[in-house]
Amino acid sequence: DTGVSQDPRHKITKRGQNVTFRCDPISEHNRLYWYRQTLGQGPEFLTYFQNEAQLEKSRLLSDRFSAERPKGSFSTLEIQRTEQGDSAMYLCASSAPLPGQGHPEAFFGQGTRLTVV
């Protein structure tokens, strides 16, 4: 499978616990993105990496959230002290440059559905 891979697919956790999600992008893609999607809404941007550098973070990414991409390949998203409001689908996407077009389309993984009880 050469698509974006996310693990786990589902996570149920108790409020206050820490959780970590993993994303493996398409191998030749140097840009990696995290989005969050709640029920009935479109995905909302959280953060993005170019190679190992985290170049942009949304205001949605509170201090309890941290993302890393240590070797410019896979990425992790950690949520500390989870709250019920963190329940959502967390989507990872990656993209690669096309000549003259920048990085037009992103390819998404199947997501990690987090439920905080």
Add this chain to the structure above:
Amino acid sequence: AQSVAQPEDQVNVAEGNPLTVKCTYSVSGNPYLFWYVQYPNRGLQFLLKYITGDNLVKGSYGFEAEFNKSQTSFHLKKPSALVSDSALYFCAVRVYGNNRLAFGKGNQVVVIP
């Protein structure tokens, strides 16, 4: 700021009839426009994009979309809908140099056999 509006919550269409899903956008600068489809408990699948050039773009599964700069619209169309097209459709926009996609809230498409 960049934003997308998808005015209809749900689109119902009979199988074999034309399907249209509406999208309007607001950006500063030239837009890159995208359509994605989402099946239950799945991620988003890329359908098609407009970057530059011809206003009518063709994508996967027989879908096409028309970029209209004067109306700031990018409506998704399919000449003959299939039951398997029933899904959630998202329009998204970004501008060159901006790294984040702005998504609409999505349209549920229901194709009735």
